[in-house]
Amino acid sequence: MKLSDLSMKEFKKLVNGMVDDRLCELLGDPDLGLPLDEQVRARLKQSLASSERVTGDEIAEKLDLHW
Numbered sequence: 001m002k003l004s005d006l007s008m009k010e011f012k013k014l015v016n017g018m019v020d021d022r023l024c025e026l027l028g029d030p031d032l033g034l035p036l037d038e039q040v041r042a043r044l045k046q047s048l049a050s051s052e053r054v055t056g057d058e059i060a061e062k063l064d065l066h067w
Contacts, residue, residue, distance in 0.1 A: 006014065036044070060067060 003011065057067075059065075
């Protein structure tokens, strides 16, 4: 199939998909798929098991960030 055979709707869908794919490549998580260190894994399990939660606003205040 040639590009000239695509309808405008199909062409836009193709371009949108290509842009999405490229943005994911550029902005995606560079650590995705890498194994977790055992210390990190243990801390993550501990954190997820805890009922204590911190809001984004609390973290921002602690780090002196202003929204």
